[in-house]
Amino acid sequence: MAKITAAITAVGKYLPEYILTNKELETMVDTNDEWITTRTGIKERRILKEENAGTSFMAIRAAEDLIQKNNIDPKEIDLVIVATATPDMPVASTAVYTATEIGAVNAFAYDLQAACSSFLYGMSTASSYIESGRYKKVLLIGSDKMSSIIDYTDRATCIIFGDGAGAVLFEPNEEGYGLQDELLRSDGIGRDFLKIEAGGSILPASEETISNRQHYVHQEGRTVFKFAVSNMADVSEGILNRNNLTKDTVNWLVPHQANKRIIEATANRIGLDSDKVMMNIHKYGNTTSATLPLLLNDYEKELKKGDNLIFAAFGGGFTWGAIYLKWAYNK
Ligand code: UT7
Numbered sequence: 028m029a030k031i032t033a034a035i036t037a038v039g040k041y042l043p044e045y046i047l048t049n050k051e052l053e054t055m056v057d058t059n060d061e062w063i064t065t066r067t068g069i070k071e072r073r074i075l076k077e078e079n080a081g082t083s084f085m086a087i088r089a090a091e092d093l094i095q096k097n098n099i100d101p102k103e104i105d106l107v108i109v110a111t112a113t114p115d116m117p118v119a120s121t122a123v124y125t126a127t128e129i130g131a132v133n134a135f136a137y138d139l140q141a142a143c144s145s146f147l148y149g150m151s152t153a154s155s156y157i158e159s160g161r162y163k164k165v166l167l168i169g170s171d172k173m174s175s176i177i178d179y180t181d182r183a184t185c186i187i188f189g190d191g192a193g194a195v196l197f198e199p200n201e202e203g204y205g206l207q208d209e210l211l212r213s214d215g216i217g218r219d220f221l222k223i224e225a226g227g228s229i230l231p232a233s234e235e236t237i238s239n240r241q242h243y244v245h246q247e248g249r250t251v252f253k254f255a256v257s258n259m260a261d262v263s264e265g266i267l268n269r270n271n272l273t274k275d276t277v278n279w280l281v282p283h284q285a286n287k288r289i290i291e292a293t294a295n296r297i298g299l300d301s302d303k304v305m306m307n308i309h310k311y312g313n314t315t316s317a318t319l320p321l322l323l324n325d326y327e328k329e330l331k332k333g334d335n336l337i338f339a340a341f342g343g344g345f346t347w348g349a350i351y352l353k354w355a356y357n358k
Contacts, residue, residue, distance in 0.1 A: 033154035033165075034205030034355035037196040039093025040324040041085045041170075042311065043075040047189070056182035063186045068287025072189025072312030074174045081115040085192035086125045086170035089320075093166070093194045094129065101130035104196075105162035108153060109138050110145035110169045110316040112343075113176055117226070125168065134166075142221070143283055143342025145169065145316040146193075147211070150338065150350055153197045154206040160199075168194040169316035176223060178243035187285070188244075189312035193320025204332070204355035208270055210262045210348055217254065217345030220247045255289045255341040260296035262349040263339045267297055270351055274298035276335055278354075279326070283340035284308040284318040293339055315342070330354045 048071045049060040063069055075085060086109050094101055107129075109122035122136035141148045146169035153165040170192035179185045197205075223244055225236035236242060259282070267277065280299050282290045287308055294304045305322040314321060319338055323330075330336075334354040341347040 029201040031158055031160060031199045031201060032203055032205035032207070033157035033197045034200035035195045035323070035352070036198045036355060037093050037097040037099065038320060038323045038327055039089050039091070039096060039194040040321055041088035041092060041192045043073040043085070043190050045074045045076045046071050047074045049186070052186055055179055056185060058182045058186055066288070067187060068308045069186065069312045070309045073191055075172050075190040081121070081175065082109070082111050082113050082170045082172045083115050083121045083125050083128070085172065085190065086121065086168045086194070087128045089170065089192035089194040090125065090129045090166060090168055093196060097196070099196065102133050104131040104134045104164045104166050106156060106165045107131050107134050107136035108149050108165065108167050109136070110149040110167065111138055111171055112140055112142050112145060112315050113171045113173060114138055122168075131166070141342065141346045142344050143285060143313070143315050143318075144340045144344070144346035144348060145342070146319045147283070147338055147340040147348050147350060148346065150206065151209050151211060157197050157199050163199060165197040166194060167197060168192060169318070169320045171315040171317055173313070173315055176242070176244050178240055181243065183248055184244050184246055187313050189314050191311055191314040191317040191321055193317045193324055195320050195323060200355055204353045207351045207353055208266060209350045210266045210269070212258070212262060212348055213344050213346045215344070217343060220250045221245075221343035252286065252289065254345055255285060256292045258345070258347045259283075259289060259293045259339050259341045262347060263293050263297050263337055266337060266349040266351050272335060272351070277337055278303060278334035279330070279336045280304045281319055281322050281336050281338045283342070284311065284322070285313045285341065289341070328358050330358070332357050
C-alpha cells in the first residue's frame with residue numbers, strides 16, 4: 028500500500044471590509060506612513076468592526092468560502108482546528124462553535140494556540156491525523172481578531188497588526204503530494220518579550236490590570252526582531268538542507284507576515300529571488316494565525332501541482348519553525 032501523505036486540497040478566506048490605512052494611523056498615534064512602510068512594509072490592514080463579532084465570525088466565513096468554492100459536504104469533515112491567539116472567549120472553544128455553524132456536525136473540534144506560529148503548528152497537527160489514517164478530512168482555520176488585543180495608543184504595536192482568517196483542507200494523498208517534512212521549535216525565553224500580561228491565571232483581570240493597560244499586547248520589538256530574523260532563517264535553511272532542496276528546486280517561500288525585513292532576511296539566507304517569495308503584508312499587516320492561509324489564497328492561481336513550498340513562521344513564546352510541502356493541485 029502506498030504511503031499516505033497529507034495534502035492541502037482546498038483553501039478559503041475572509042477579510043473584514045474596513046481598511047485601516049497608515050494615513051489614518053497618523054491621526055491616532057505619533058507615526059507616519061514613511062516610517063511604517065520602511066520599517067515593516069505595511070501600508071494598510073483590515074479591522075473587524077461588526078458588533079459582537081469575534082474570531083469565529085471570520086473563521087466561519089473563511090470555512091464557508093472554502094466549502095462553497097470546492098463543493099465540500101461539511102458533514103464529511105472529521106475535525107475542525109481553529110489556530111488562534113484571540114479565541115472568542117477564554118473558555119468555550121472557538122473551533123467547536125465554528126464547526127457547528129458551518130454544518131460540520133460529524134466533526135470534533137478544538138483550538139490551537141502558539142501565537143504567530145499557531146497555523147504552522149496546526150499544519151503539523153492536521154497532517155499527523157491524516158498520515159495516521161485516522162481521519163480523512165481535517166479543516167484547519169487560522170483566524171485572529173488582533174484589533175481586540177491591540178492598544179491603539181501604543182505606536183510600537185498598533186501599526187503592525189490586522190484582522191483576518193484563512194482556511195485549508197487537509198486530505199490523504201497516495202501520490203506523494205502534501206507535507207514532506209517539518210522543523211518545529213520553541214523557547215520559553217521569549218515569554219518576556221511578547222505577551223499579554225493580564226487576564227490569564229497568573230494575573231487575572233482586575234480594575235488595576237485594566238487601568239494599567241495590561242490586557243493589550245506588549246512587545247519589545249527590537250528583541251523579537253533579532254530572534255525572528257535568525258531563527259526563521261535557520262529553520263528554513265535547515266529544512267532545505269535536510270531535504271536536498273536548493274534555491275532552484277524551491278518554488279515558493281510562504282513566510283509569516285510580521286515584517287517585510289524579516290521575510291527578506293529569510294529569503295536571502297536561502298538565496299531565493301523575491302519573485303518566489305509570497306508577500307501580502309502591505310495589504311493586511313500581521314494577522315497572526317491567518318498570514319499563511321491568506322497567502323495561499325492570494326497565490327492559489329499561481330501554484331502548480333508538484334511545486335515545492337517552504338512555510339516558515341516565528342511568534343511569541345517564542346515559537347517558530349519551517350514546513351516543506353508539495354502542492355497537490357492546479358487551479
Ligand atoms: O509576529 C510575531 C513576531 N513579531 C515580530 O516578528 C515583530 C518583530 N519586530 C519588528 O518587526 C520591529 O521591531 C518593529 C516593526 C516592531 C519596530 O521596528 P524597529 O526597526 O525594531 O524599531 P525600534 O523599535 O528599534 O524603534 C526605532 C525608533 C524608536 O525611536 P528612538 O528610540 O530611536 O528615538 C521608536 O520609538 O522608532 C520609534 N518608533 C516609531 N516611530 C514612528 C517606534 N514605533 C514607531 C512608529 N512610528 N509607529
